[in-house]
Amino acid sequence: MIRVQNLVKRFGDITAVDNVSFEVQRGEIFAFLGPNGAGKTTTIKMLTTLLQPTSGSLELDGLDPTRNRDEVRQRFGVVFQDPSLDQDLTAWENMEIHGVLYAVPRKERRERTVVLLKLFELWERRDALVKTFSGGMRRRLEIARGLLHTPKVLFLDEPTLGLDPQSRNQMWTHVKKLNETDQVTVFLTTHYMDEADRVANRIAVIDHGHVVAIGSSRELKERTGTESLEDAFLALTGTTIRDESATAADAMRQIARMWRR
Amino acid sequence: MQVVYILWLREVKKYSRSRTQIVASLGSPIMYLGILGFGLGPIFQKAGQGSYLQFMAPGVIGMTLLFTSMFSGIALLWDRQFGFLKETLVAPVPRLWIMLGRTLGGATVAMLQGSLIFVICFIAGFRPASFSSVPLALVFMALIATVFAALGTVIGSSLKDMQGFQLVMNFLVMPIFFLSGALYPLANLPKVLAVLTRVDPLTYGVDGVRTVLIGVTHFGIAADATVLVAVAIVLLSAGAWRFSKIEI
Numbered sequence A: 001m002i003r004v005q006n007l008v009k010r011f012g013d014i015t016a017v018d019n020v021s022f023e024v025q026r027g028e029i030f031a032f033l034g035p036n037g038a039g040k041t042t043t044i045k046m047l048t049t050l051l052q053p054t055s056g057s058l059e060l061d062g063l064d065p066t067r068n069r070d071e072v073r074q075r076f077g078v079v080f081q082d083p084s085l086d087q088d089l090t091a092w093e094n095m096e097i098h099g100v101l102y103a104v105p106r107k108e109r110r111e112r113t114v115v116l117l118k119l120f121e122l123w124e125r126r127d128a129l130v131k132t133f134s135g136g137m138r139r140r141l142e143i144a145r146g147l148l149h150t151p152k153v154l155f156l157d158e159p160t161l162g163l164d165p166q167s168r169n170q171m172w173t174h175v176k177k178l179n180e181t182d183q184v185t186v187f188l189t190t191h192y193m194d195e196a197d198r199v200a201n202r203i204a205v206i207d208h209g210h211v212v213a214i215g216s217s218r219e220l221k222e223r224t225g226t227e228s229l230e231d232a233f234l235a236l237t238g239t240t241i242r243d244e245s246a247t248a249a250d251a252m253r254q255i256a257r258m259w260r261r
Numbered sequence B: 001m002q003v004v005y006i007l008w009l010r011e012v013k014k015y016s017r018s019r020t021q022i023v024a025s026l027g028s029p030i031m032y033l034g035i036l037g038f039g040l041g042p043i044f045q046k047a048g049q050g051s052y053l054q055f056m057a058p059g060v061i062g063m064t065l066l067f068t069s070m071f072s073g074i075a076l077l078w079d080r081q082f083g084f085l086k087e088t089l090v091a092p093v094p095r096l097w098i099m100l101g102r103t104l105g106g107a108t109v110a111m112l113q114g115s116l117i118f119v120i121c122f123i124a125g126f127r128p129a130s131f132s133s134v135p136l137a138l139v140f141m142a143l144i145a146t147v148f149a150a151l152g153t154v155i156g157s158s159l160k161d162m163q164g165f166q167l168v169m170n171f172l173v174m175p176i177f178f179l180s181g182a183l184y185p186l187a188n189l190p191k192v193l194a195v196l197t198r199v200d201p202l203t204y205g206v207d208g209v210r211t212v213l214i215g216v217t218h219f220g221i222a223a224d225a226t227v228l229v230a231v232a233i234v235l236l237s238a239g240a241w242r243f244s245k246i247e248i
Helices: A040-047 A069-075 A091-101 A106-119 A135-146 A165-182 A193-199 A217-224 A229-237 A248-258 B002-017 B019-039 B041-046 B052-074 B076-082 B084-089 B095-124 B131-158 B163-178 B191-199 B201-214 B221-244
Strands: A002-011 A014-024 A029-033 A055-060 A076-079 A153-157 A185-189 A202-207 A210-215
Touching (some): A002 A040, A014 A202, A029 A040, A029 A165, A029 A193, A040 A185, A069 A076, A076 A135, A091 A106, A091 B002, A091 B084, A135 A153, A135 A165, A153 A165, A165 A185, A185 A193, A193 A229, A202 A217, A210 A217, A217 A229, B002 B095, B019 B041, B041 B052, B052 B076, B052 B131, B052 B163, B052 B201, B076 B084, B076 B131, B084 B095, B095 B131, B095 B221, B131 B221, B201 B221
Parallel strands (some): A029 A185, A029 A202, A076 A153
Antiparallel strands (some): A002 A014, A002 A055
């Protein structure tokens, strides 16, 4: 379903993704694990047509995201790491816009919106502006929105960040169900190892832009001789903490980039 | 088409919900009208040019259109910062439609705001030569709004963050306003100023509205309309191109 070969992405002299290759089968739940700044989000951005790769080839459902952009966009749904809701609109209106953007027929759009808002316990607040929502509620709305059209591939970039255990549980249950009944391929990233352990068929560990290991949770544990996925992860990526904070030079670079084409 | 419509509707809904913003944005046009309009009135009259309020009201309407439409184009930066832009960029619709929905929405919002100022001008004592000219004035207002909403989109798609916003305000929006002849007649200007006013698209917009409403013209209505339509087409194309290049 997804094939990535020798993918490279450079920002100036920083190489965010360095020669990454992997494949995701149809109907699989595939987890991308890695410390902060490992290149997870950059890879997702390239697969979802938001960024152009520096080199390497991408394939999603047999199509090239860099060339057949609109066809590819039709085939996936995505929940981004950072919020992408319109806070000045209501929950209902956010769902409505999404439905129209993905050409979900009116009747189906309404029905599915009702089901999803109820499922994620947002029904009572459907006519409230999103800016009055708590962090968890926003997250739930975002996931509900990502499921409104039935995509072939669902990208979830740290979808459970800031959710309580109840919402996390509900969300994964729903994702698993969707995966089983509709054969939706799921590509997810998370920092919660237990989630990856629970839902993912296969896991790729990425660090410093490289894929350092790939396989099922059991295979990773066997390979590293560890008891839990968390230990396997630490064995593969080390225990040092990664800094993502911007330096003054980064800030300057950002200002310079502002006017760049 | 539905995509263009829903994104247009989004802009209009957001506008109608931001009451404080509407009231706040009435501040500066009212100040220009009330203070500059009445303050410079006597001297304008002495110079034999008639009523200054009559003269500057179309300029103040033009200013409102300029500011509101540019602002809604640059609001792209907010969407970039707060994430909604991404939602539209990964959607399986041509980016041209998204850009059109946003830009036309922004132009509509500017029209609403401009019409509000029109009414305020009327209350302040501005009288068009004849009321039958109002529909044509609205057409010119729509042209101004479209031109600058498109320019706003070009800029909004090219900037990466909010820091550039001040730069745009001070070195683009303000000069466009001051060079447009909104506040002074274009006749007998010093050479440099005469050239600069002629490259400013708002000049033709204000001249068009002024010609239609009070019968005072500089370029003539046909020339005004031609320039505005041409600039609108160029800027909409540029906006579509810039918008298609956005990476996040």
